[in-house]
Amino acid sequence: MSALFAQWIAPARRRAFADTLALALPPLSALAIIGWRCGGPMIAIWLTTVPLAVTFIIARRRAARFDRRWLIRSLDTRYPELEDSSALLFADDAPLSPLESLQRRRIAARLDRGAPQELIPAWSTRPILILGLLAVALIAAALLWPRPGEGPPALAPSREGLPARPGIPRLVAQNLRIIPPAYTGLPVRDSAALDARAPQGARLEWTLRFDPQAAAPRLLMLGGQPLALRQDGANWIASRTLDAAFLYRVDPAAGRGPTPPLHRVDAIADAPPQVKALTDSLTLVTPGQRNWSPAFAAIDDYGVAANARLRVTLAIGEGENVTFSEREIPVGGSGPPRNRRFAPRLDFASFGFAAGGDMVVQLIVRDNRSPSPQAVRGPSLILRWPSPKQPESSGLTGMVNTTLPAYFRSQRQIIIDIEKLLKQKRGLAPDRYLARSAAIGGDQQILRGRYSQFLGGENEGAPALPTADGEAHGDDDGHDHGGPPVAAPSVFGEKEDVLAEFGHPHDESPASSLDPETRAILKQAVDEMWQSERELRTGHPDAALPYAYRALRFIKAVQQATRIFLSRVGPELPPIDASRRMTGKRDGLASRLLPVAPVASADGPAADAWRALGDGPQAIRGPIALDALDRWVRANAARLPDPLALSGAIDAVRRDPACATCRVKLRALLWTAMERPAGRLARRRPADAVGMRYLDAIGGAP
Structure with a gap:
């Protein structure tokens, strides 16, 4: 049923x-x-x-x-x-x-x-x-219902602060609408003020109202072409694209009334995206690993594109038989547009990655800017697959394996490695923990050997290679050992030959260049390194840490000591010409004073204007020739801290030369815009009471 x-x-x-x-x-x-x-x-x-x-x-x-x-x-x-x-x-x-x-x-x-x-x-x-x-x-x-920024804007009262004059139009209401580019995702907004900051490429729309009604109002761009307004009922409208920052003023009466104040619109440039690696820069392939997922984070002010490119470079082979290949693959990101995460999965078989090779990856991301998106390359990450072949006991490979740790490890780095190992102790297996401790002990041994060389004969030598000779040879063992060794011919310019022929060497080892006190401190540092190495080799990094810190303190003391003795050589003065003594002849003598050359500076117009605006004897109370200064500002706009503020100050002084506040502001801005002079030698301090008595005693008082 x-x-x-x-x-x-x-x-x-x-x-x-x-x-x-x-x-x-x-x-x-x-x-x-x-x-x-x-x-x-x-x-x-x-x-x-x-x-x-x-x-x-x-x-x-x-x-x-x-x-x-x-x-x-x-x-x-x-x-x-x-x-x-x-x-x-x-x-x-x-x-x-x-x-x-x-x-x-x-x-x-x-x-x-x-x-x-x-x-x-x-x-x-x-x-x-x-x-x-x-x-x-x-x-x-x-x-x-209109969205924010849609429809006719609500005008705000004007803030020009100009007095009303009969028959002269003046600005009474205003609004500045900012329409950002679509790729930014920012909403349209209205600004009651005529000063604003907007993204570069935004659309600016002015809506202005004048009383009485203006005939042909304009927006006067400082240093640019004026922008005409069109009438829309009782309002006047103008628009333009924000390509760069600019200064402007609203001129309703074609210069017949008082000068309106300047307004400033700054352009916010779109910053390029930033790529940060979330994986270690060097990673080793673990046994059984068949793929790799390097992780990157890309951030941008307006958003990163969802798709990126991953450049993969492979280096396969060893020695001289190394082949390189490079390819780019598309990868997709996850997360919000302004902070995306890229973690592609790279399969070793599909790339042909094998033992003895390196895989280098680099992420290339783009932002959402339109047009012309900005592309940025991230840091390179390396995946290394060690070769199963054991390194040879001699030759270049053995030398590199022995030398590289000594150059890339210091006592401070050993302390950092020990502290890092102690923090990771809970998450490591006992055998893994002991292996890493022994590896740090090997680095400590290499560093101890480097410092032991300065103690003369106390460095550890490499063991002799096994041979077929079972017994040592002597002078009376019945074999022919040849004649006495023949010295190699000297080569001109060799430092050893020069020292042996003309000098009297005293050094028997590198330790001879150390004074006894410094040598004793270095000996204590080596002893502490030995204790640290012993504890690390036995798997006790916590016990090795105090010895490592004491060794570091001794090494710093040695570095701050006077360690090397140099022979003092007196000055080699030219021989005195006795024939000219007591003759009073000054032929051929010239002044030893060097001529003082003026320093060439590109701040000539700025320096002249700065002096003219001051209170010194070169100050100018009347109108100042500001055309050269204006050209200097335009030519050096790239290096000036705020060229728009300087241009506005120049315009204010040009409009009202008697304005003391405007002159002070322009002078202050010029001081910050000019290049800083080079440092000069400090004057000698005047002699105190003790110095004056000394000068009186030798007859050199001023």
């Missing part, structure tokens, strides 16, 4: 589910349109996701109400011929008596004449219609 139950119950459940969705569709649509209108597509999605999930839950619960009890009650009410016995049709569990079985067969035959569609509940027509009308009203209001 389960099939009969599903046949009669399914249409009613589908109707209840659809009816619930029909009731929720108008409010959800209105909510989505309002969210999209106010905040964009992402806000609309966020506003409708949760209500839509709640709607599905409610719809399933409403459909679940149409169960067996409801079906039995509805069948008995709808069909009187079932004689209130429809419950017998769905009694699968309990055994039936012969009379109940007979009644069941009778009503089953009668039920076949009915249809399940007769039990479907009616639609909620009236609520759906009311909700639909409300949703249409809300959607129309949302579409007709």
